[in-house]
Amino acid sequence: MNQIQSMTDENLRDFITCPYKFYFELIEKKKRSINWRQVVQHVVNKVVFSFYQLPAESRHSVCVLKLIDEYWGKVSPQIFESRIQYYTVVAKITDYLMENIQSESRKSPPLFLFEKLNTYIEELNVDLSLTFDVAEWSDSSFVIKKYLVDGTPEMLALYYHLSIVFSEKVLKRTPKRVEVVTLLDGKRHVFIPTSKDLKEGLKFLQTMKYSIEDSSNYFKTKNVNECNICPFLEECNQTIHEFSPKKYLS
Ligand code: SF4
Numbered sequence: 001m002n003q004i005q006s007m008t009d010e011n012l013r014d015f016i017t018c019p020y021k022f023y024f025e026l027i028e029k030k031k032r033s034i035n036w037r038q039v040v041q042h043v044v045n046k047v048v049f050s051f052y053q054l055p056a057e058s059r060h061s062v063c064v065l066k067l068i069d070e071y072w073g074k075v076s077p078q079i080f081e082s083r084i085q086y087y088t089v090v091a092k093i094t095d096y097l098m099e100n101i102q103s104e105s106r107k108s109p110p111l112f113l114f115e116k117l118n119t120y121i122e123e124l125n126v127d128l129s130l131t132f133d134v135a136e137w138s139d140s141s142f143v144i145k146k147y148l149v150d151g152t153p154e155m156l157a158l159y160y161h162l163s164i165v166f167s168e169k170v171l172k173r174t175p176k177r178v179e180v181v182t183l184l185d186g187k188r189h190v191f192i193p194t195s196k197d198l199k200e201g202l203k204f205l206q207t208m209k210y211s212i213e214d215s216s217n218y219f220k221t222k223n224v225n226e227c228n229i230c231p232f233l234e235e236c237n238q239t240i241h242e243f244s245p246k247k248y249l250s
Contacts, residue, residue, distance in 0.1 A: 018223075143176055
């Protein structure tokens with residue numbers, strides 16, 4: 001079995017979404033078409049980034065609306081499965097972003113705002129990278145936040161474990177909270193770390209590393225929503241693949 005040298009949060013997220021899709025995209029380097037979820041996530045990231053860059057006194061709901069209007073204006077309705085979906089998505093993103101980000105109005109600017117960090121993790125023998133979307137740091141508190149379009153329980157677990165491992169290994173500090181807001185359902189997922197979470201996080205990432213390295217266990221996702229927007233649907237249904245992760249591993 002080959003050993004991987006590096007892992008990014010994007011690689012891990014792709015692998016969790018579907019190992020087959022991960023293989024097509026990253027290893028076979030097949031065409032990667034952008035789907036509506038990626039486009040909406042890009043808009044959300046732009047809005048969040050711009051909002052937190054404003055002075056505290058300017059961070060209010062009208063600003064959120066203006067920013068959504070500015071960035072959503074470039075999104076084509078054609079990339080959605082229907083017009084209804086296009087309007088439903090923008091309505092939910094607007095409502096839940098305003099509801100969740102508004103409470104941030106009077107706070108100091110975050111320490112990290114979409115900052116990519118890299119580090120070598122000795123226990124995993126791998127270089128790991130993670131983007132901290134929003135991380136607020138003060139003498140008494142360290143809080144990590146992420147705004148996602150949506151997220152499965154596995155995806156939420158990934159962000160939680162990555163956040164803990166990075167905080168402990170790179171910043172030498174345990175977060176007080178890790179918060180992930182999923183904007184299509186408006187839920188705020190709050191994780192409160194405990195002392196055993198670093199060990200759990202390393203175990204989780206080690207398991208993911210082994211899973212990526214052992215291509216004989218790659219499987220197809222059962223999430224039909226993913227398959228509906230996957231550019232490899234036809235290929236995936238027709239072909240029996242012999243996976244070889246060597247190109248990614250080298
Ligand atoms: S069609 Fe579905 S199972 Fe096949 S690669 Fe795409 S997401 Fe995975």
